[in-house]
Amino acid sequence: MNPTHPPFAYVLFFTSAAAFRAERVARDAGIAGARLVPTPRSLSSDCGAALRLDEAAAEAVATLLLNAAVPFDRIERVS
Amino acid sequence: MAPPANDKVVYLDAAATSWPKPPEVLAALTRHLADSGGNPGRAGHRLSLAAGRNLCAVREGLAALFGLKDPSRIAFSSGATESLNLALRGLLRRGDVVVADPLIHNASARVISALAHEGVHVVHAPPDASGAFDLDAFVAALRTAAEQCRGRVLGLLTLASNVSGTIAPLGAAAEAAREADAMLVVDAAQAVGHLPIDLAEAPNALLAFAGHKGLLGLQGSGGLALGAEIDPALLIPLRRGGTGSRSESEEQPDFLPDRFEAGTPNPPGIVALGAGVALLRAASLDAEEERGAEKSRLLIEGLCRIGGLRILGPGPEARRIGLVSFTVEGADPAAVALALDDEFGVLCRVGLHCAPRAHRALGSYPDGAIRFAPGRDVDEDALHYALDSLAQVLKRERSR
Numbered sequence A: 001m002n003p004t005h006p007p008f009a010y011v012l013f014f015t016s017a018a019a020f021r022a023e024r025v026a027r028d029a030g031i032a033g034a035r036l037v038p039t040p041r042s043l044s045s046d047c048g049a050a051l052r053l054d055e056a057a058a059e060a061v062a063t064l065l066l067n068a069a070v071p072f073d074r075i076e077r078v079s
Numbered sequence B: 001m002a003p004p005a006n007d008k009v010v011y012l013d014a015a016a017t018s019w020p021k022p023p024e025v026l027a028a029l030t031r032h033l034a035d036s037g038g039n040p041g042r043a044g045h046r047l048s049l050a051a052g053r054n055l056c057a058v059r060e061g062l063a064a065l066f067g068l069k070d071p072s073r074i075a076f077s078s079g080a081t082e083s084l085n086l087a088l089r090g091l092l093r094r095g096d097v098v099v100a101d102p103l104i105h106n107a108s109a110r111v112i113s114a115l116a117h118e119g120v121h122v123v124h125a126p127p128d129a130s131g132a133f134d135l136d137a138f139v140a141a142l143r144t145a146a147e148q149c150r151g152r153v154l155g156l157l158t159l160a161s162n163v164s165g166t167i168a169p170l171g172a173a174a175e176a177a178r179e180a181d182a183m184l185v186v187d188a189a190q191a192v193g194h195l196p197i198d199l200a201e202a203p204n205a206l207l208a209f210a211g212h213k214g215l216l217g218l219q220g221s222g223g224l225a226l227g228a229e230i231d232p233a234l235l236i237p238l239r240r241g242g243t244g245s246r247s248e249s250e251e252q253p254d255f256l257p258d259r260f261e262a263g264t265p266n267p268p269g270i271v272a273l274g275a276g277v278a279l280l281r282a283a284s285l286d287a288e289e290e291r292g293a294e295k296s297r298l299l300i301e302g303l304c305r306i307g308g309l310r311i312l313g314p315g316p317e318a319r320r321i322g323l324v325s326f327t328v329e330g331a332d333p334a335a336v337a338l339a340l341d342d343e344f345g346v347l348c349r350v351g352l353h354c355a356p357r358a359h360r361a362l363g364s365y366p367d368g369a370i371r372f373a374p375g376r377d378v379d380e381d382a383l384h385y386a387l388d389s390l391a392q393v394l395k396r397e398r399s400r
């Protein structure tokens, strides 16, 4: 069900409203394994959700989100 | 005429709240509560995420409904009242001016009255001869305000009146506001779901809406839509609190929609109105408006035939949602409404409809009026039955 495996990239958002839009944009574009997960503590002290990706998909997802005008904070790679 | 066989009542109070809720709305609500019952945006587990996805879909549906590109410009609230409080209180300070149309509901009238005590100048633009919104008078009042006021100028427009049912021209009012360098606060409580609304023609508008009327959702739901030109930083939030974002900070986030969505939202209410939005968009808002207009024409014609009734506002040529109010000669409207309910199952609303100023504009203050606002399911036969019932009740009441 979840082909994603490390190394991961995490898209971090200011607001969960954007996180849910991003998940839909990524899934609509067929980004396998894009999944909202609790943001790892190492990336943020926040209680929000982050979009976890295959690291290899980070570039493509960043472009997708920019094109869809979904605001995000940054993308972090975690190995 | 016999009562409609498939219905125990003819519901003519849809302006107060929609009833019955469509099966699609009830199904979406049940599904949401069963499968997505977590608190959205507050955790990363599957039930919370499922709830968040549902809210996201509704936000996107509403943005599309209002012609907004950016869904984060929809802030959910408990209804039109809260949204109007947010828009008016959030923007107006001592020395500013608000120019209000003549058909305002207490949801905005009481807010600007309170603001007047705090030093905001309130100008009431007069109605036209029929008691409807008068664009020329609105333009003139905005112009004068812009010339005389050194502070912020705001227009306040009731898009569809809950008393007369008439629809005001959104694009023209927004343009008038723009010429006065003003934003336009729009009370769309009675308009959403009944007609197409395009904020592309009113990018300087803040549109307050309820979820439980034309959008066919639940009480306690609604929101505020910010036109593309509205700078959210100008709007001071009504409430501050948890948003699930920036939890390390004790300052309210400044980004949308979190700036205006402190505290746990109302996911069941939001999901329900979202199902209503999906249903209405599939049916087309142009078609919804035509259906409403058709009902109003039928009602006006029937009421005129009965005689001794005065229709509030302009005649059948005016643009109206499916809503007609009238005063009765020779009978107590409350007694008429009671008899309609008790003897015929026809449910309507009498009185001032929380809009005394609108009744003043329409010449029905302080006695109020009877309002027929047929629900979406009330068909032509049911309207004829209601008119027939009214004729019988009036005949008897007048011969007392």
Ligand SMILES: Cc1ncc(COP(=O)(O)O)c(C=O)c1O
Pocket (backbone or CB within 6 Å): B015, B016, B078, B079, B080, B081, B082, B105, B107, B158, B160, B161, B162, B187, B189, B190, B210, B211, B222, B354
């Ligand atoms: C014109 C108008 N504005 C505002 C409202 C308030 O809506 P709500 O009670 O959902 O906040 C109503 C509801 O009756 C209304 O008719």
